[in-house]
């Protein structure tokens with residue numbers, strides 16, 4: 001058993017949340033009971049994740065994508081009300097860690113994806129250190145890299161920029177297609193992220209730098225699980241990961 005405050009303090013310190021300028025609050029977003037025996041982790045605080053936390057008898061839902069974003073209306077209505085009502089009715093805490101959980105050098109989504117894929121991280125760079133640069137241990141073609149992503153993430157990636165030999169890679173999990181230009185300037189052979197927009201097709205073709213969209217959910221499943229495992233070890237509490245078949 002632990003307390004909500006002890007867990008929040010540990011996460012704040014470990015993830016160094018104060019160092020980030022985020023567009024979502026990092027830490028507690030919905031307050032529930034004080035004692036924590038069990039945590040459900042999930043990529044997103046969806047209605048399904050909230051319902052699962054209730055079903056599991058969890059004391060906390062711990063996520064990468066919480067419920068409050070700067071760009072969204074601040075009113076609590078419709079689907080947002082449903083999610084919040086489910087958590088409040090269950091007296092379940094909900095805590096979210098966004099950019100700090102992308103960038104953390106060990107527990108972060110970028111680091112965990114690299115570990116899963118066997119990529120070597122050389123350094124972190126770019127806006128708030130959200131980009132990772134490294135090398136493939138063995139150079140791969142675009143098709144080989146995609147086959148590897150497919151087999152380890154269970155989702156078919158979208159690659160543009162053509163077939164070439166890839167050695168130097170830059171990656172950032174989630175919806176980071178906007179950093180493609182930064183990756184090009186860094187001298188990458190390929191940039192791997194979670195989502196693709198229209199513009200990246202042209203940029204990839206015109207620069208010869210391969211762009212791979214491997215799935216927002218698929219690339220961000222691992223940081224929150226690593227955080228859950230670290231909390232389980234630190235506090236001796238039970239953690240369960242709730243996965244959703246989100247193809248985006």
Ligand SMILES: [Zn+2]
Nearest residue numbers: 065174175220
């Ligand atoms: Zn994300």
